[in-house]
Amino acid sequence: MNFTEEAVKDLAAKPFVRPVFVKSELHQAIADAVVKRVDGRGTSMAGLCSAVFEDSIWNGTSFFAVDCSIDGGSPYMYHLSADKILGFKLDEDDVFTEIRIAETAIVPDGDWGEKEVERVRVFQRVGEVVTWSLWENGSGGYTQVVANQAFALKVIPVFPVHSSAVVPSGELFVPSLVKDLVRENLEHYRKLSDYSNILHTTSCPALFITGVDEDAQVIIGASGAIRGPIGATLSYVESNGSATTAGREAIQDLERKMRSRCAGMLENNGPTETATGRALQAGQTNNKVAIIAVNMASALEACLAGYAYFLKIATPDFVVDINTDYGITSNPEELTALANARTMGDLSREDHLQELKRRGILRNEFSVSDNEDRLSTELS
Secondary structure, three states: OOHHHHHHHHHHHHHHOOOOEEEOOOOHHHHHHHHHOOOOOOOOHHHHHHHHHHHHHHHOEEEEEEEEOOOOOOEEEEEEOHHHEEEEEEOOOOOEEEEEEEEEEEEEEOOOEEEEEEEEEEEEEEOOEEEEEEEEEEOOEEEEEEEEEEOOOOOOOEEEEEOOOOOOOOOOOOOOOOHHHHHHHHHHHHHHHHHHHHHHHHOOOEEEEEOOOOOOOOOOOOOOOOOOOOOOEEEEEOOOOHHHHHHHHHHHHHHHHHHHHHHHOOOOOOOOOOOOHHHHOOOOOOOHHHHHHHHHHHHHHHHHHHHHHHOOOOOOOOEEEOOOOOOOOOOHHHHHHHHHHHHOOOOOHHHHHHHHHHOOOOOOOOOHHHHHHHHHHHHO
């Protein structure tokens, strides 16, 4: 029972119950295009973000990366797992000055064959000059196959997404969110294995015979009988089940603990919100999954700025909106409470509309300011 994988997939799906939205005052057409296809191969923004999000839960830190073909093709963004980072260097502002990335490539082998080779891509930055090189593993070890080449961006094109709100200075990685859950999952596996073995041993009663000669033939079955001298006893011995009951209860307790740990990642650490009180604290989400979503939006904006630079856009103004409202319902009672608060004047029109947006009543890209403009036009 892989509780950890199930939990990671469930948590990673939370931010994407609503589409990822990228807004730009100057370049909305480009924003709309990149949301639909980020890598030139049909991957959507939601698909890319989902992969990075899941990896950041597993590893604690994951990465967006952006690049462009040497021959001047279209730029593309991709997921870079923490497992691929071989080494790095940061400056005093915790900005990359070097990073080494493990890669694999399929290259020709003879006239018809192919083979997989290991490579290391190295980015280095001195001031605002970034270079890259490529090393390939062969029979004599790693050799440089591409010498230092100038890179178009002024920063190394790797943007981390952390699962923590605070990252110590000089550090690139933070601990996995599910490290304790993994340990408990292993404990669950051991206990379940022991429990299965106990059931195998105790579920079959043993035949207990006394007063019968050792060489006496014993036939067990529907068509057989055992004859013994006077005073001989014959009975089945079986467990009273106390050990198996205790084992099952221990496993159930552990399962409840693991489910509670997963639910805790979606709990806000601040004061409990009520249906009407949420409007006063709109956006104050500080649960562990929401923290990743906020960090992801920031990293994605930086990655999109690099993407725009390849397109020779000097003033990228992309703003990323990723859902951070989990468990917010749209049941009739809450909608009525919000409507009453609006009617009584306890809730502004803007906050009322924002609450409807949080609950999925209004579309994700709904803009309060645009709505005000349209209303003024209709009333004039």
